[in-house]
Amino acid sequence: MLQRCILRTYHVFALVLCVSAREDFDWTKNEKTSFYYSTFPTGFSWGAGSSAYQTEGAWNIDGKGMSIWDAFTRKKGKIFLNDTGDTSCDGYNKFKDDITLMKDMKLNHYRFSISWPRILPSGLKSEHINEKGIKYYEDLINMLLDNKITPIVILYHWDLPQLLQEKYGGWQNVTMVNYFNDFANLCFERFGHKVKYWITFNNPWSIAVEGYETGEHAPGMKLKGTGAYKAAHHIIKAHAKVWHTYDMQWRSKQKGMVGISLTADWGEPVDITNQRDIEAAERYIQFYLGWFATPIFNGDYPQVMKDYIGRKSGQQGLGASRLPVFSPQEKSYIKGTCDFLGLGHFTTRYITPKNYPSGLGDSYFADRDLAELVDPKWPDPGSEWLYSVPWGFRRMLNFVKTQYGNPMVYVTENGVSEKMVCTDLCDDWRMQYFKDYINEMLKAVKDGVNVKGYTAWSLLDNFEWDEGFSERFGLYYVDFSNKNKPRYPKASVQFYKRIISSNGFPNQREVESWKRKAVETCASSNQLLAADPLIGHMEMVSEIVIPTVSTLCILLSAVFLMFLLRGRI
Numbered sequence: 001m002l003q004r005c006i007l008r009t010y011h012v013f014a015l016v017l018c019v020s021a022r023e024d025f026d027w028t029k030n031e032k033t034s035f036y037y038s039t040f041p042t043g044f045s046w047g048a049g050s051s052a053y054q055t056e057g058a059w060n061i062d063g064k065g066m067s068i069w070d071a072f073t074r075k076k077g078k079i080f081l082n083d084t085g086d087t088s089c090d091g092y093n094k095f096k097d098d099i100t101l102m103k104d105m106k107l108n109h110y111r112f113s114i115s116w117p118r119i120l121p122s123g124l125k126s127e128h129i130n131e132k133g134i135k136y137y138e139d140l141i142n143m144l145l146d147n148k149i150t151p152i153v154i155l156y157h158w159d160l161p162q163l164l165q166e167k168y169g170g171w172q173n174v175t176m177v178n179y180f181n182d183f184a185n186l187c188f189e190r191f192g193h194k195v196k197y198w199i200t201f202n203n204p205w206s207i208a209v210e211g212y213e214t215g216e217h218a219p220g221m222k223l224k225g226t227g228a229y230k231a232a233h234h235i236i237k238a239h240a241k242v243w244h245t246y247d248m249q250w251r252s253k254q255k256g257m258v259g260i261s262l263t264a265d266w267g268e269p270v271d272i273t274n275q276r277d278i279e280a281a282e283r284y285i286q287f288y289l290g291w292f293a294t295p296i297f298n299g300d301y302p303q304v305m306k307d308y309i310g311r312k313s314g315q316q317g318l319g320a321s322r323l324p325v326f327s328p329q330e331k332s333y334i335k336g337t338c339d340f341l342g343l344g345h346f347t348t349r350y351i352t353p354k355n356y357p358s359g360l361g362d363s364y365f366a367d368r369d370l371a372e373l374v375d376p377k378w379p380d381p382g383s384e385w386l387y388s389v390p391w392g393f394r395r396m397l398n399f400v401k402t403q404y405g406n407p408m409v410y411v412t413e414n415g416v417s418e419k420m421v422c423t424d425l426c427d428d429w430r431m432q433y434f435k436d437y438i439n440e441m442l443k444a445v446k447d448g449v450n451v452k453g454y455t456a457w458s459l460l461d462n463f464e465w466d467e468g469f470s471e472r473f474g475l476y477y478v479d480f481s482n483k484n485k486p487r488y489p490k491a492s493v494q495f496y497k498r499i500i501s502s503n504g505f506p507n508q509r510e511v512e513s514w515k516r517k518a519v520e521t522c523a524s525s526n527q528l529l530a531a532d533p534l535i536g537h538m539e540m541v542s543e544i545v546i547p548t549v550s551t552l553c554i555l556l557s558a559v560f561l562m563f564l565l566r567g568r569i
């Protein structure tokens, strides 16, 4: 009797624990407080990011196989100006220079991705392992560690081996789960003694929606209303499998962690006193972040996704929901497969309900029954979708805390772009963006959100997917028209450096001087960049252009001398 009673109490207690892991997010409280001067906890990790296809170039060098992005960019009209990532920043050959830049900024970590077809050209481990590809990543990792920069490694930042797309239909096919697991296992085997932070997927929302629903991204499939859900289903399974592989085979030896990186915008109710707006905003987030985070942290798709997609599928006369279903075994296999959450975040939308009659818009977007709005007063210096709304970041971080049991969070992407026409290295708006977003993250830390690190997106200007090279997110400007791909520091490099060295925002007087000081240094970089068309065809001694008065003088006199000589001949 006593035993049974204890057991019952235990069950009730366990139930309470389970339920209390998920708190309610308070939608009605949106404090937009003033700037907060304080610092981050000791040990907070500062970094910058890149991804293989966006940065490496060397698309067909040293035995690399073709990826879906190599194939997609070859189709005319898919990418702005038909740009490709064939050479991009030439990161494959210039990674040593780039580590020098990271060291100069005193970065604690660098997040980058491994190109699957660089290591497994056909995608399959059983067919051929490209040792030259392995060697490239080994060298990169070793040099990072030699410079005390922690590698945070992403296994999949969108560049699926093209042969897996051709043979199996890519992420539409469940066989990807095993192939991806083989690739990940190989990475753990070869690099796991040095790499302690693994991220399975970067931004699976984008892979699913833009790759298989709208077709704006590789592989360019337009399977409206089904493709994205199917791709996501397989990605979630693949993530879980890789986590279990690490857990079973490597964790005890290598002592690392495996997470996933989810990118999502914040959705704010248009009217926080209106229950229907609140529900629509929550739906927006559940269809975005929750689609992946809820199965991984809580065991199944968000109830609201099941309800909405299920109902609409019924109205469309389908026998089953377009949202696939996890079996009970799969749910428990997937639940809890995240040692830390990588979070990518850039912007915010206002949300209000909007009814999409079924049949009309049989798509992921119509399934949500909502409208997205922006405030025209929000600054939007770069990409047309990217408005600067710093308070949304704090809201997002607090949402993560309440919904998923306050997991360990590494911000894996946050930053802002500028339009192509802008060749001004004094990027005042980017400094403002970083200052305000990082400050909101600091407030979130004060709120109790377990944020351990921050990654500025991105280290370098790089290939911005369907936008080609027209949108620049880099701390460093890259001159893509010059075959040496020189890097020039924008003012935000200096600004970010100061945030890093102060581990936050120590006091008003100091912080207010940072922008001014940063702008002072970028004037000379601007001059160097302006001289680039004159000197671009020369072989550079060093291709990292760090503007000191002496380098500027030497370069300008070289140009002057060249004109003189030309005049004589």
Ligand code: NOJ
Pocket: 051, 054, 202, 203, 263, 344, 413, 457, 464, 473
């Ligand atoms: C998130 C993606 O992961 C990254 O590759 C991209 O450059 C940024 N968003 C900016 O669009």
